[in-house]
């Protein structure tokens with residue numbers, strides 16, 4: 001069955017700042033059929049690939065990574081904003097429009113060589129996903145792919161992720 005995911009994504013102009021059209025996924029998350037179908041479709045290309053860990057990017061990535069991990073029979077690892085994780089972390093930095101930000105994961109989040117899938121809600125410029133990949137590779141994870149609910153193709157995020165296996169459900 002093909003599901004009309006787009007009808008469950010709300011465009012919010014000028015949020016969080018002028019000029020940005022924010023893709024609000026909360027109508028999709030709260031729709032039982034839409035949510036189940038989105039999780040199945042995001043996980044589908046990675047079924048049977050031996051994924052042991054699904055890494056989700058704070059914070060909307062957590063809402064998708066967790067059910068995808070359950071669907072794949074994998075564990076889940078949070079990639080968090082700076083200063084949120086309680087034990088020793090690795091970090092990676094990425095550029096914002098003004099300045100930089102960091103994301104972190106626990107150093108012992110998974111054993112070296114673990115097959116990892118990276119999940120987030122939106123692929124925009126690709127800076128966050130690229131930093132997350134750097135971080136997972138610092139931990140010696142083997143990244144089998146990246147899966148997003150939404151890809152903003154006009155921002156060319158894929159160009160920052162050469163050679164990666166990237167799957168997205170809805171493109172704009």
Ligand code: AMP
Nearest residue numbers: 021022023122123124125126127128129
């Ligand atoms: P980027 O690093 O530019 O690819 O941005 C990706 C991150 O920012 C993701 O974690 C998204 O949740 C968030 N993001 C970027 N653009 C949007 C947007 N238009 N609507 C909702 N979230 C966005």
